[in-house]
Amino acid sequence: MTGSDAMMARIGQGIELGHRGEREAARLLFSGLWDEIGASGDPMHRCALAHSMADVQDDVREELLWDLRALEAAELITDERARQAGVIGSASGLYPSLHLNLADAYHRLGDLGRARDHLARGRAAVGALGDDGYGQMIRRGLDRLADRLAASAPVEPPRR
Structure with a gap:
């Protein structure tokens, strides 16, 4: 070894x-x-x-x-x-899980903006994962977090 x-x-x-x-x-x-x-x-x-x-x-x-x-x-x-x-694959396969964890932590801390940012980054990187059990688990985690974020306080519209 x-x-x-x-x-x-x-x-x-x-x-x-x-x-x-x-x-x-x-x-x-x-x-x-x-x-x-x-x-x-x-x-x-x-x-x-x-x-x-x-x-x-x-x-x-x-x-x-x-x-x-x-x-x-x-x-x-x-x-x-x-x-x-x-x-398996490239180093980019590390990012979906990392961003999922960050998004979840920010969500639990009430920082919905950062949570949404990392959710979007995780979803953008999910193509680097295979269609195996691990990839499916991360995709389901991202989907569940998206549902929780959607149920959280709404995003304020930009001020004019």
């Missing part, structure tokens, strides 16, 4: 902890891994870790900060690096 693969495997261990409901243990593992990776480490590692760390936060503001870190790192990931990490 290469160094890169080893880090992704360790991130995967944290994801498993989170899926089993061991959120605090996942946060502790991710925190240690974040310290190892560093702010200028491999963008794929930073993106995967931050995206996963967001999922185990109890405070939506903390979740948003981690989601923003994931998006920032994603912008530096090449298609080749994404393929090495097992991403």
